[in-house]
Amino acid sequence: MPLFVQKYGGTSVGTVDKIQHVATKILQAKRRNEDIVVVVSAMSGETDRLLTLARQIQTHPNPRELDVLLSTGEQVTIALLCMALEEKGCPASSYTGGQARILTDAAHTKARIVDIDTTRIRRDLEQGKVVVVAGFQGVNEEGDITTLGRGGSDTTAVALAAALKADECQIYTDVDGVYTTDPRVEPKARRLNRITFEEMLEMASLGSKVLQIRAVEFAGKYNVPLRVLSTFDEGKGTLITYEDETMEQALISGIAFNRDEAKLTVEGVPDRPGIAAKILGPIADANIEVDMIVQNVAEDATTDFTFTVHRNDYAKALDVLNQVKSELSARKVTGDDKIVKVSLVGVGMRSHAGIASKMFRSLADEGINIRMISTSEIKISVVLDEKYLELAVRTLHEAFELDQPLTA
Numbered sequence: 001m002p003l004f005v006q007k008y009g010g011t012s013v014g015t016v017d018k019i020q021h022v023a024t025k026i027l028q029a030k031r032r033n034e035d036i037v038v039v040v041s042a043m044s045g046e047t048d049r050l051l052t053l054a055r056q057i058q059t060h061p062n063p064r065e066l067d068v069l070l071s072t073g074e075q076v077t078i079a080l081l082c083m084a085l086e087e088k089g090c091p092a093s094s095y096t097g098g099q100a101r102i103l104t105d106a107a108h109t110k111a112r113i114v115d116i117d118t119t120r121i122r123r124d125l126e127q128g129k130v131v132v133v134a135g136f137q138g139v140n141e142e143g144d145i146t147t148l149g150r151g152g153s154d155t156t157a158v159a160l161a162a163a164l165k166a167d168e169c170q171i172y173t174d175v176d177g178v179y180t181t182d183p184r185v186e187p188k189a190r191r192l193n194r195i196t197f198e199e200m201l202e203m204a205s206l207g208s209k210v211l212q213i214r215a216v217e218f219a220g221k222y223n224v225p226l227r228v229l230s231t232f233d234e235g236k237g238t239l240i241t242y243e244d245e246t247m248e249q250a251l252i253s254g255i256a257f258n259r260d261e262a263k264l265t266v267e268g269v270p271d272r273p274g275i276a277a278k279i280l281g282p283i284a285d286a287n288i289e290v291d292m293i294v295q296n297v298a299e300d301a302t303t304d305f306t307f308t309v310h311r312n313d314y315a316k317a318l319d320v321l322n323q324v325k326s327e328l329s330a331r332k333v334t335g336d337d338k339i340v341k342v343s344l345v346g347v348g349m350r351s352h353a354g355i356a357s358k359m360f361r362s363l364a365d366e367g368i369n370i371r372m373i374s375t376s377e378i379k380i381s382v383v384l385d386e387k388y389l390e391l392a393v394r395t396l397h398e399a400f401e402l403d404q405p406l407t408a
């Protein structure tokens with residue numbers, strides 16, 4: 001019997017009616033003689049609600065306690081979905097992450113899955129039951145509850161699919177696939193039939209939150225066939241696969257963007273060996289992740305050093321730099337947390353020159369100033385003022401004709 005892991009996100013289980021709808025979909029799959037393991041998120045808005053409660057008590061909530069709190073969201077939906085299935089005559093059992101023996105490391109609020117013991121799940125499947133597992137959570141070696149970071153239910157689903165050697169991991173959500181860019185920003189965005197793991201990984205790490213980065217990483221590593229589809233509309237969705245000759249060969253697959261960025265500049269630092277380490281050392285010590293880094297060519301033996309961080313870390317990073325400013329003999333520390341990063345992604349870039357210049361020209365024609373640039377083999381990212389985000393995404397979507405279906 002084919003085995004599918006189906007994951008339903010927060011908006012797909014946001015109300016009792018929607019949970020009923022999900023139960024009906026699962027029943028249809030059972031009638032097609034498929035074995036089904038379901039992973040569900042918390043009802044939409046619930047994880048945010050719980051976070052707000054915690055922050056009303058502690059500015060930086062105790063991570064262990066936060067995980068106990070946040071994991072309750074998913075616990076609600078597994079039970080409700082099993083009840084809905086039972087009402088429809090479909091035997092089902094719910095499992096929290098711990099009950100499903102999803103073992104993680106000890107990094108509370110961003111734990112990684114290290115092992116899954118699937119004995120119980122397999123036994124249930126053999127008995128013809130639907131297995132419903134809470135996404136986004138596991139337990140560490142001590143038996144303490146951990147969570148996997150925002151969007152982590154995607155990773156639970158992929159990890160279960162890998163452990164159970166499922167035929168496919170299906171991510172059901174409120175869009176009917178992966179689009180050339182977020183359809184909420186560019187209504188002309190086009191659904192992709194396929195995208196490579198590599199491109200999807202870039203899209204996810206550059207801000208496309210349709211799939212959690214770790215889920216894509218995991219699927220690529222363990223070769224789990226991964227598909228994004230709509231909970232509410234029929235369709236084949238988007239398959240994430242390895243590159244092959246029959247794939248649509250687009251130069252650019254998509255545009256990702258990230259609104260969670262902030263940039264900091266240390267002005268007038270002496271241009272000598274060790275300066276970058278002296279600036280970024282204390283930043284790393286403060287547990288702040290750095291994204292882009294740019295150092296200007298030195299003029300008059302001094303230089304400016306700019307880097308970007310997550311917007312949540314902006315105040316802390318500014319603080320750290322102001323503390324080390326005199327030690328660095330820097331003239332000034334400045335920053336801006338009203339910036340965004342917009343990126344073009346495509347494996348076709350490898351073999352084509354001129355993409356960057358076309359990108360920069362298109363943005364310039366709209367009067368959009370580029371503040372920073374960074375490139376890799378299959379992506380080009382630019383940092384822009386926040387107010388230009390929508391215009392930049394739409395301009396690039398048009399310039400690279402991403403709304404046009406590919407002609408094979």
Ligand code: ADP
Pocket residue numbers: 008009010011012041151172173174175177178179180181182183184207208209210211254
């Ligand atoms: P879920 O709650 O089901 O996990 P998410 O909100 O995490 O759903 O992910 C789905 C959302 O991702 C969509 O509603 C869409 O706005 C957004 N999104 C961002 N980039 C893309 C993209 N390239 N293609 C499709 N959706 C995207």
Ligand code: ASP
Pocket residue numbers: 009010041042047048073135136149150151152153154
């Ligand atoms: N409920 C968690 C979140 O909102 C996990 C998930 O939905 O994937 O981030």
Ligand code: MG
Pocket residue numbers: 009151154209210211212
């Ligand atoms: Mg999600």
